[in-house]
Amino acid sequence: VFFESRGNLSTLKQYIRRHVDRMREGRFSVQDFIFHHEVRPPDEYKGLGPLAAQAVRRSGASWPSPGERFSFVVAEGPPGSRLADVAVIPGEVTGGRPVQAEVEAGRTPLYVNIEYYLERQIGPALHRLFMLVRGPNGLQGQVDVRRWIAEGPRPRRRDVAASTLRSSCSSASAMLNMAAGFTCQACGQRAGARISGTAGLCAECQRGGAVQRLLDGMSQRSHWEKRVEGCREVCMRCSNSAAMEEDCRNIYCKVFFRKVNAQLQLSGCVVPKSWPAAVDW
Template identity: 30%
Template sequence: MTDPPLSTMSFRPVTLKLEKVYMGSVLVSKKRYVGNKFEAPTQETGVIESKGIETVRRDSCGVVQHAMQVSLETLFASCDLSKVKKTLEKYWQQILEHRVPLKDFIFAKEVRLGTYSNESAPPAALVSMMAMEKDPRAEPRYAERVPYVVVNGPPGARLMDLVVPPDEYFDKRKRHSINYHYYINKQIIPSLERLFLLTGANIRLWYATLPRSSVKARQFDNATPTRRSSRGCRSIDSFYKSKHCRLCGSLGNDTLCADCIANPQRSLLAIHTAATRHEKAVMTLNFVCTACADRDAFTSCNNVSCRVWNHIKLFETDKSTLSYQE
């Protein structure tokens, strides 16, 4: 390949080199843009490069980053907004059907205690203050990132009333549930609007017209109309009760279906098999944590971004279900 004409006009040894070309780009504002980057003429697939938007910002959460990433990939690959809409609808349904891991809903924002008033403290600072009420040694360092999630609450509740640390969410998972509509309406959609309003797409209308038939409501196996949230207010989830057999999953009105009741030995074997499998999985995960910490015994870990940590917390939540079945 010969040198470009501009390189031939330069004095030796100065030559011009092609750094990159954006074949498709979105300019949000100054120093905030994203483009489909190509660095060589032989490169067939572009690489998305983001500057200053949510996909590379640390103060965002995983669901926002993933939604923006997949929508941009679809847009640059097809230049078809209808395909972008289908991609977002699929991801929104995954969120509403509880098929997205908790680590993608965790915010981790900097806290600078001593610089806020009680009325204007951000959610991360409120979580830190609640932790310090239980243990004064839990005070975060200046500008330390404090994780939290947003859960459901009573109608009209403020954001400061809906934030809890990830540990508390797992410990009281039967009482807390992720506020999916907050993440979609207040986090995902505004971030996408800053990009796609330039193309004329109405992201809020896409979500408003999302088919709700496939959205599964969260069901609690031990739900009763008298169960209340931590702040003394009922939520609609507290009235849901599963009609599925706790053992085989078939529909029925009782805790166990007629077939499982008619075969007690088979049912007992299935319960003990599940309990054994559960214990082996927990032992394996604890071994991974022990190796990661380089300790001879399992130690407490609060790395909320770790996939192993998320699995351990899920198994701890399932332990109560197995104990109830036994």
């Protein structure tokens, strides 16, 4: 793009910002963010060792053989978490778009930590490259790619990895979660005491628009169900076995991550168990 535009920095900035926005929206493949590092035997490390070695310990997998590479991804974690705590195997993360609603604690997903890759991997590499480019005044070092990346809009933090990465959860926090209220059957938002016991709707949905919300939820669920079934059919044809389809964890296959994302989106679709009785037809 830089050479095709004859060194036009505005075109370059728009191109980089456009792709950064796509990453932050979840429009990418997890395969592009997998690290493949070779690790030495554990007794050769004085401390915890590099991030790859810590990822092996956290995953509980058998230690790689000499010369074998271990694959891991840096996922989003709770505030203040260390990289060692969020380095996970690729099968534990999804690179898709945020789910439409909160899912159960036991099925809490892990997302790729895009900000880490932008700030620590992609941004510095591009910055070093374009620091050699001369700016409009003819001087080098006038192109600050890291500032372009930082200026872009950032999505609201999805603090969903905390419950999965914590080793245990106290009974007090569980009680707080129960006291937070119930979920509206139409919009999926927690509304506490404002939920109607007979209709299962929050105050806003009771005032109007509940039927359309329910129809939208059913439409979304149908869409993701078809996506999941389509991925499963591809997996069964590839493995020639229905049993292998569930056990396959091929991180080099794009269909695997598409299926993981579709299953996650499906689990987040809000569809009521029954039509609310108080809806004004």
